Amino acid sequence: MLEREIKLFIPAPHRADLLQYVQQFSQTQSIELAAQYYDTPQRCLAQRYAALRLRREGQQWVQTLKMRGTDELSHLEYNHPRPEPSLDLQVYQNTPAATLFAQLAAPLEMRYETHVQRTLIEIRQNQTLIEIALDNGEIRAKQNTLPIHEVEFELKQGEMAEVFALAEAWLVRFHLLLELRTKSERGDALYEYAIKHPMALSGQDAALALAAQPYRLPSGFKPETMDVPSLYYQGASLFLSQVIRNAAFLAGVDDMQAPPQQQASYLTLMRVGMRRLRSCRQLFKPWLTTAEVGLTQQLRKHYKAFGQWRDKDMLWLELQPKLIAAGLPAAKKLDRPHSKTTSALELAASTPYQKLLLQQLRHFVLQQSLLVPAQQHPAALAILIQRLQQLWQRIQHQSHDFLHLNPSAQHDLRNQIKQLRYNLELFGYSNEHPFYATLAKAQDHLGDLCDAYVAYDWYTQNAMNKAQKQFAQTWLKQKIQKSLRKSQNTLVRLNHQRATLSLEELIPQ
Incomplete structure (x- = not known):
């Protein structure tokens, strides 16, 4: 299925107000999420803008593969319930992901984890259903940890324009920051830093380490079609x-x-x-x-x-x-x-x-x-x-x-x-x-x-x-x-x- 969501970072001065606002909704759901992310030592999945995880959602384990979509906010997502925290790559046979796993250069290994307390609400705007996920927690990679404080707006049904309108209203109300990096992108970078630098980092130090260099355009851009x-x-x-x-x-x-x-x-x-x-x-x-x-x-x-x-x-x-x-x-x-x-x-x-x-x-x-x-x-x-x-x-x-x-x-x-x-x-x-x-x-x-x-x-x-x-x-x-x-x-x-x-x-x- 195609997943489309907008992610906004919540600055520290506005976290309490946003949480209080979310808790005012009549139907909210709180859930603990613990996820393990897998890749090869050569980062075969990350280099192809893909992420594979096993996540415990309450009492249920779910295996999820995310692949790059048509834009920054879109991903192809494959979800499969699992009876235990173990991978089953056979589920990707006869799917677009089959080639991805056939080309792996080495066995998969667990590289980093996320631990998140998620508060969920659903809002209907006109004919559009939007899921809002307020996430607080951390990413763990070896000895390093990076905090998570963000809110995601995911289109469940209807028009993406309504998702943008709602996200913009929250951005203005709570002075949020637009964030394009996924949890998997940050986790991959945190793990790569950890294997090169033995000193443990957390909080602001970890954030600065991941942002040691400004973002530059990826090399080798080629237009897909010439129109x-x-x-x-x-x-x-x-x-x-x-x-x-x-x-x-x-x-x-x-x-x-x-x-x-x-x-x-x-x-x-x-x-x-x-x-x-x-x-x-x-x-x-x-x-x-x-x-x-x-x-x-x-x-x-x-x-x-x-x-x-x-x-x-x-x-x-x-x-x-x-x-x-x-x-x-x-x-x-x-x-x-x-x-x-x-x-x-x-x-x-x-x-x-x-x-x-x-x-x-x-x-x-x-x-x-x-x-x-x-x-x-x-x-x-x-x-x-x-x-x-x-x-x-x-x-x-x-x-x-x-x-x-x-x-x-x-x-x-x-x-x-x-x-x-x-x-x-x-x-x-x-x-x-x-x-x-x-x-x-x-x-x-x-x-x-x-x-x-x-x-x-x-x-x-x-x-x-x-x-x-x-x-x-x-x-x-x-x-x-x-x-x-x-x-x-x-x-x-x-x-x-x-x-x-x-x-x-x-x-x-």
């Missing part, structure tokens, strides 16, 4: 996942409080995901619904707000240490850049932003992003390639006059290069392709250049004294000149690599 709807939904959903997952880390999912450098990495990769999504929508603009355009405009406002904090991180965590190492005078007297706005963490956890992310996800899951008549036009794919070609021509034109462009125009050129690079990812391009790799290098060099401009302006206005200002300006002028040369050389190489972008070149062979 406008498939290209858009596959790519945009992937980019939104990068936004949501890093937003959860930045907002403090699992009660973690990441240090500044780690928060900066979440912020950077979250904004990269936002830029990827915006670039995707720019390419598909002729086919977007009015509502999708509206979501894009809202996302852009948040992108700019987060950008102010990204610039502060760049100044304080990246360039400032280099300036100090070079001999910046009166460095100890220089205060960290301030802002009248709230912190990046608070922005990420804010209800308006989390609500917007849920609305973005709703559009993709319900496939409400594209105009139906336009996407079915026979020339749609050719129009798409033509738009890419026009973007590349604009980049070529500006590249020829690069050294004569002012800083604002150089920044615009970088944005266009980012847009083209991220658009090419929709067609399966990666660093293995020379043209894509050079685009990435040009983006990096131009990024260093733009950061140097920002830093130059900041020290000009905020230096503690004349000596500090002169030192910073001299050092940054040298950095600007170096970045200009690198950018120019890369742009020349880029133009030599590719004259045009054609349909034949973009369609994966």
